[in-house]
Amino acid sequence: MVHPENYSLSKTRDTLHFPPSSREFLEHYLPPTRNIPLSSNPTKPHITLTFAASLDSQLSLSPGLPTALSGPASKAMTHYLRSRHDAILVGVGTAIADDPSLNCRIEGVGGYGGEGLEGQPRPVILDPNGRWAFSEEIKVFVLAREGRGRAPYVVTGTAELDEGRRRVLEGCGGKLITVGMGERGLEWGEVLRVLGREGIRSVMVEGGGKVINSLLKVGNQGLVDSVIVTIAPTWLGEGGVVVSPPRRFGEDGNAMSAVKLGEVKWQPFGEDVVMCGRIKL
Ligand SMILES: NC(=O)C1=CN([C@@H]2O[C@H](COP(=O)(O)OP(=O)(O)OC[C@H]3O[C@@H](n4cnc5c(N)ncnc54)[C@H](O)[C@@H]3O)[C@@H](O)[C@H]2O)C=CC1
Numbered sequence: 123m124v125h126p127e128n129y130s131l132s133k134t135r136d137t138l139h140f141p142p143s144s145r146e147f148l149e150h151y152l153p154p155t156r157n158i159p160l161s162s163n164p165t166k167p168h169i170t171l172t173f174a175a176s177l178d179s180q181l182s183l184s185p186g187l188p189t190a191l192s193g194p195a196s197k198a199m200t201h202y203l204r205s206r207h208d209a210i211l212v213g214v215g216t217a218i219a220d221d222p223s224l225n226c227r228i229e230g231v232g233g234y235g236g237e238g239l240e241g242q243p244r245p246v247i248l249d250p251n252g253r254w255a256f257s258e259e260i261k262v263f264v265l266a267r268e269g270r271g272r273a274p275y276v277v278t279g280t281a282e283l284d285e286g287r288r289r290v291l292e293g294c295g296g297k298l299i300t301v302g303m304g305e306r307g308l309e310w311g312e313v314l315r316v317l318g319r320e321g322i323r324s325v326m327v328e329g330g331g332k333v334i335n336s337l338l339k340v341g342n343q344g345l346v347d348s349v350i351v352t353i354a355p356t357w358l359g360e361g362g363v364v365v366s367p368p369r370r371f372g373e374d375g376n377a378m379s380a381v382k383l384g385e386v387k388w389q390p391f392g393e394d395v396v397m398c399g400r401i402k403l
């Protein structure tokens with residue numbers, strides 16, 4: 123186990139440190155390093171599904187209540203994962219609830235000691251119906267203007283932006299991307315195709331509950347290349363946002379596991395444990 127003190131650090135701008143000795147454990151589950159040429163890219167971006175959960179498989183105490191689960195070591199790991207993906211994706215529920223930064227604060231990436239925006243992922247917010255009422259004070263926009271994160275892409279189905287939101291989004295280099303909606307909202311295949319067309323080769327999906335449960339459904343599971351879950355030593359108790367995909371039934375009508383993982387590795391990080399795996403299809 124690696125001691126949590128090796129992860130904390132620098133007083134300037136909350137910069138995080140993730141020691142090289144801890145990185146090896148994750149490598150098998152990560153996309154190739156980011157500087158591969160676009161021409162060698164497969165048809166779909168690499169998808170890493172990653173989040174922090176309590177012992178009762180919950181992401182937060184309630185949909186509108188940001189809940190810290192990761193300790194310093196696994197938080198630093200999450201930021202290292204952010205540095206290894208072209209994009210970081212959340213649902214609009216998370217954007218509204220958390221006002222997240224969605225940038226990478228590992229020392230040495232762009233805006234935190236590094237050049238330009240090198241190592242910063244592109245925030246992507248799935249907002250099928252234009253619920254996100256953002257303004258220039260929202261963190262992702264502040265960070266983009268300060269050169270400490272990339273401007274977000276908002277993926278929508280039907281929504282059009284009013285003039286105020288368009289100015290905020292496009293003023294810092296972000297954009298609205300419209301995709302065709304299926305009967306049940308945005309379809310993952312279509313979302314990933316448009317992101318691929320934008321030059322995005324890897325996406326770290328962070329949440330929240332609805333987004334994760336939808337990706338873990340039969341039919342979408344095959345899109346997920348790897349799963350990296352931080353498990354914190356706490357029970358949040360009934361009523362929170364739960365990761366629990368729809369139950370599956372076999373041909374005999376009996377219930378069976380919804381999703382099983384293979385190639386599994388576990389690693390303690392401080393008081394948390396991190397589990398990596400790949401979905402068995
Ligand atoms: N512990 C952790 O690692 C994380 C915790 N969270 C927590 O999760 C909570 C938010 O989760 P939710 O309320 O479930 O919202 P969510 O973030 O999953 O957003 C759900 C919304 O995304 C949109 N959406 C677009 N495409 C979708 C698709 N294919 N499938 C499902 N939804 C789609 C829909 O409008 C839907 O209502 C917050 O409390 C946040 O703090 C969020 C991310 C990570």
Ligand SMILES: Nc1nc(O)c(N)c(N[C@@H]2O[C@H](COP(=O)(O)O)[C@@H](O)[C@H]2O)n1
Binds near residue numbers: 191196216222224352
């Ligand atoms: N890895 C992890 N651990 C937790 O305890 C969390 N609550 C989350 N939440 C996710 O991270 C977002 C906040 O990111 P910033 O620090 O603001 O960049 C939050 O919106 C969730 O997606 N993750």
